[in-house]
Amino acid sequence: MIGILASVIDGILIGAVYGLAAMGLTLIWGVMNVINLAHGAIVVVGMFVLYMLVSALGLPAYGAVPVMIVLGFVIGIGLYWIGVHRMIGRPELMSLLSTFALNMVLIGLGTAWWTTSPYNVQVNMPSVSWRGYTFTGTHITAAALAVVIAGLLYLLLYHTRIGKAVRAVATNREAAELCGIPTTQVLAMAFGLGVALAGVSGTLIATMFPFTVLSGEAYQLKSFVVTVLGGLGNPAGALMGGIALGLIEGLATPFMPVSWIPIVEFGLFVFCLIAFPRGIFSFTKA
Amino acid sequence: MSEILLQVEGLEAGYGDVQVLWGISLKVARGTMTTLLGANGAGKTTSLRAITGAMCPRGGKVVFAGEDVTWLPAHAKAARGLVLVPEGRQLFNNMSVEENLEMGAYSRRARQHFRQQLDHVYTMFPRLKERRNQKSGTFSGGEQQMLAIARGLMAMPEILIIDELSLGLAPVVVQQLAETLKGLKASGVTVLLVEQNLHLALALSDYAYVIAEGRPFLEGPSAEVAAKPEIRQAYLGL
Ligand SMILES: Nc1ncnc2c1ncn2[C@@H]1O[C@H](COP(=O)(O)OP(=O)(O)OP(=O)(O)O)[C@@H](O)[C@H]1O
Numbered sequence A: 001m002i003g004i005l006a007s008v009i010d011g012i013l014i015g016a017v018y019g020l021a022a023m024g025l026t027l028i029w030g031v032m033n034v035i036n037l038a039h040g041a042i043v044v045v046g047m048f049v050l051y052m053l054v055s056a057l058g059l060p061a062y063g064a065v066p067v068m069i070v071l072g073f074v075i076g077i078g079l080y081w082i083g084v085h086r087m088i089g090r091p092e093l094m095s096l097l098s099t100f101a102l103n104m105v106l107i108g109l110g111t112a113w114w115t116t117s118p119y120n121v122q123v124n125m126p127s128v129s130w131r132g133y134t135f136t137g138t139h140i141t142a143a144a145l146a147v148v149i150a151g152l153l154y155l156l157l158y159h160t161r162i163g164k165a166v167r168a169v170a171t172n173r174e175a176a177e178l179c180g181i182p183t184t185q186v187l188a189m190a191f192g193l194g195v196a197l198a199g200v201s202g203t204l205i206a207t208m209f210p211f212t213v214l215s216g217e218a219y220q221l222k223s224f225v226v227t228v229l230g231g232l233g234n235p236a237g238a239l240m241g242g243i244a245l246g247l248i249e250g251l252a253t254p255f256m257p258v259s260w261i262p263i264v265e266f267g268l269f270v271f272c273l274i275a276f277p278r279g280i281f282s283f284t285k286a
Numbered sequence B: 001m002s003e004i005l006l007q008v009e010g011l012e013a014g015y016g017d018v019q020v021l022w023g024i025s026l027k028v029a030r031g032t033m034t035t036l037l038g039a040n041g042a043g044k045t046t047s048l049r050a051i052t053g054a055m056c057p058r059g060g061k062v063v064f065a066g067e068d069v070t071w072l073p074a075h076a077k078a079a080r081g082l083v084l085v086p087e088g089r090q091l092f093n094n095m096s097v098e099e100n101l102e103m104g105a106y107s108r109r110a111r112q113h114f115r116q117q118l119d120h121v122y123t124m125f126p127r128l129k130e131r132r133n134q135k136s137g138t139f140s141g142g143e144q145q146m147l148a149i150a151r152g153l154m155a156m157p158e159i160l161i162i163d164e165l166s167l168g169l170a171p172v173v174v175q176q177l178a179e180t181l182k183g184l185k186a187s188g189v190t191v192l193l194v195e196q197n198l199h200l201a202l203a204l205s206d207y208a209y210v211i212a213e214g215r216p217f218l219e220g221p222s223a224e225v226a227a228k229p230e231i232r233q234a235y236l237g238l
């Protein structure tokens, strides 16, 4: 019994990080109705930033977290102007194709640089023991940081002028523009924020698990499951959706081979799409 | 005649393949209230949107306070004080009253006067002050229109352009808003008004333009326009 409990708690810890990744996806959708198919590649960028900073430059692992937030924001704004800006207000297929193209370019560059072999960053955090069970220190730290970053996002969106402008643009772009809000800049910034969230979640994942250049796809798919659980366009729901997904993974792990987990997840995905098309946690909207 | 604050010349605009405006021209003198009239579908909303940059004009010229602003984006025009209260109010429904007003004062110029202007609009609309922390989505039509006007005022407008002041509102509320507009005009705000209620529009305004099918049809001091028989013709859409 306690074995399952430990597995569930670990699942919840990891799930908070899934939630953070999904927040990036859902924020971009909520503000500009673009599904960012480069999301997975950005998660991988976050992983390799950790690798570069720790293994190549010898920085402390969690020092990579603020670096990645800033870097992700800058990369996001760059990607917005390269591949997203001209697709705003056009049929959704256009932005799907262009962000998919960005995804392929990023993965191609990554493969050329680092090949597709696995990387592992050794992060030393003391683990926590509780009633004879051990919880990995990196998982606890990653979850705590994910919750802190989610809280910072909340403060930004609800208690700063620029954050309120992001919400105004999400609600009604034309009205926001008429209020004097430079909405194009706000869109670029929101895309930057979404990318920063995806990237930093990659950094946190890389403190817990080994990864390759191709790891992004799995996390992209998990983010889709999470957003479907949490309601697309709803950052608060994304965090809860992530925790729910982690919990389900934690529950399932003791009972089935790891290769079955995706089948459970995507079964759930299809079930939620049919049963709760607006998401289970979609009682608030950004 | 006082200074011309807003001058529109030969404005053309449309949607996709459909051209809607075929050369709209008008002038608004500082400190006056001007009305733009026309039947449903005549192109009033389109004119206002093209003037304020909510949509891109296809031709013509918009001169505001002596500056050619035709091709500026809407937010830059709003920052200069060319402010539209759009048709259908277009509030940020999942934000509170005060957040809506804060967004209204987004430009750097308006931001500097935020506190003082907030007090001003709360005095003008005490109901909004009572409900400052409520989300605007739950409001009655009249309250929403008050908030839309208040949000426009937060931008420190040189000219306040209002599209459909009274649409869907009870007569009492319309009367109240009319008083508000008179007060605004008395305090020196220039107004360009589009209004379904012909009598109200002509009674409030100093000068009127009537357009039909996207073209100028008639213009003159409001009292004279009110007396002309052609105005009914324009309103029946010819
Ligand atoms: N988004 C749009 N796409 C295509 N055509 C439009 C659009 N908006 C308006 N039109 C067309 O443009 C013409 C002018 O519309 P507009 O809304 O400017 O009229 P209006 O004078 O404001 O009418 P109303 O009194 O009903 O508000 C109409 O024929 C209308 O069908």
Ligand SMILES: [Mg+2]
Pocket: B044, B045, B046, B087, B163
């Ligand atoms: Mg109209």
